[in-house]
Ligand SMILES: Nc1ncnc2c1ncn2[C@@H]1O[C@H](COP(=O)(O)OP(=O)(O)OP(=O)(O)O)[C@@H](O)[C@H]1O
């Protein structure tokens with residue numbers, strides 16, 4: 001393996017890691033806060049990308065891309081917010097919300113997926129990347145757009161972390177996640193905070209979806225694969241801290257890139273799952289931390 | 296005639312299908328502090344949790360300053376093998392309504408928010424005041440009430456001792472600018488030194504005129520604090536004793552546990 005190829009595989013792994021980090025963090029935040037697993041997360045990726053594609057049809061250039069991204073993220077925030085009241089809130093009094101929410105979010109996923117199919121058709125689409133060109137880093141050629149994607153993903157995660165840390169709403173979200181009854185006794189509006197959480201996760205998923213849709217072709221089901229990888233990431237890394245799934249995302253991204261290079265596309269999912277199972281056997285709480293539930 | 300601060304009318308509650316307290320009626324006037332004393336496991340916490348809106352009353356009414364906090368009528372305990380009635384059941388009382396009215400509950404052994412720092416918790420606590428004035432003064436008063444907390448500002452809650460966590464819980468309750476503060480075993484499981492610190496703080500809170508309902512296992516502390524002591528046994532109020540007619544310790548124990556006790 002030449003140095004050039006090594007750098008190429010490594011950078012594509014890091015890029016994947018950034019995207020997985022965005023997705024996995026959304027999943028993890030919803031899991032730690034609402035205590036349910038959101039199977040509709042993958043379709044948030046797709047829907048976000050399609051909305052951006054639609055807006056991008058009427059605009060051009062980098063500014064148009066920015067505009068489409070913003071509109072899509074705002075729309076997806078609203079959709080995630082609303083979906084809490086449709087898919088999860090009505091069932092929160094039942095004894096096994098977790099199981100019910102698996103079904104309701106799967107139902108939501110199916111509905112969204114078919115809505116995309118109805119609205120945009122099955123033909124592949126792509127969002128035109130706003131930036132082209134390559135730069136040289138350590139003697140290897142790297143796409144400028146890849147770097148931008150990585151930078152923006154990390155910035156978005158940092159912004160989310162700061163929001164949770166210092167803003168009134170962010171702190172309230174953490175409070176609700178850590179002790180729901182104590183939060184209720186403070187008069188915090190639990191449903192509203194849950195809805196905001198789901199909305200933020202959906203917006204983050206949309207951002208990832210827009211990037212993926214600019215790199216590859218998009219189809220109504222193209223969120224499924226990233227969802228599965230994000231699931232591996234969350235289980236592998238654990239949710240002890242905000243940063244746990246982020247580290248794990250880069251581990252998975254880089255592992256995927258090298259496995260794809262050496263073993264091929266078809267073996268890669270098996271390799272990732274084997275890696276996940278191996279880690280769970282040794283460290284059931286995940287790679288990065290031992291507490292089960294925080295933010 | 297002024298409305299009583301808190302009025303419980305024939306209140307029932309528990310953990311379905313097991314009732315924990317039955318037919319509890321109680322009237323509390325503004326400015327009054329009452330103590331609730333009874334054996335472990337007889338439903339004091341369940342009663343306070345119900346009043347605070349954390350769990351649904353089965354029957355009866357909770358009134359705060361004349362305003363009804365729970366839904367009218369008895370809870371239907373329907374069960375069926377075929378229909379999941381849980382899906383249709385609405386909450387019959389909501390914590391947020393109690394908080395809005397100024398009825399504030401400090402949970403027994405509250406774990407609070409383990410991963411947040413003392414400072415962060417105290418920063419969001421005033422949400423509960425819902426616009427009632429005086430938060431800034433209260434915040435300043437806390438440093439005098441619980442000097443320890445100033446030193447532990449940047450620690451996460453999960454690194455605090457039980458006593459310190461109790462202090463944060465009470466501080467959070469005070470920042471809600473309570474019209475009535477319900478303290479559930481504020482001295483539970485503490486060392487004698489910390490217990491003294493906490494009881495001094497509770498006395499100070501009472502002196503500032505906040506009406507209190509205090510549950511505690513320490514009779515000396517309770518009798519020195521309250522205007523009225525309520526004995527609670529097997530989920531029902533058995534005696535109400537005004538401070539002026541407070542019997543001695545041995546008599547109290549006999550009233551509580553029957554002849555041969557104390
Ligand atoms: N979550 C629960 N589910 C079912 N039963 C419960 C639950 N919590 C408490 N109980 C039962 O309800 C009864 C009353 O408990 P509660 O905590 O209200 O008593 P308490 O008077 O506050 O006791 P203590 O002095 O120990 O705090 C007990 O018999 C207890 O076992």
Ligand SMILES: [Mg+2]
Pocket residue numbers: 339340341403479480
């Ligand atoms: Mg109790």
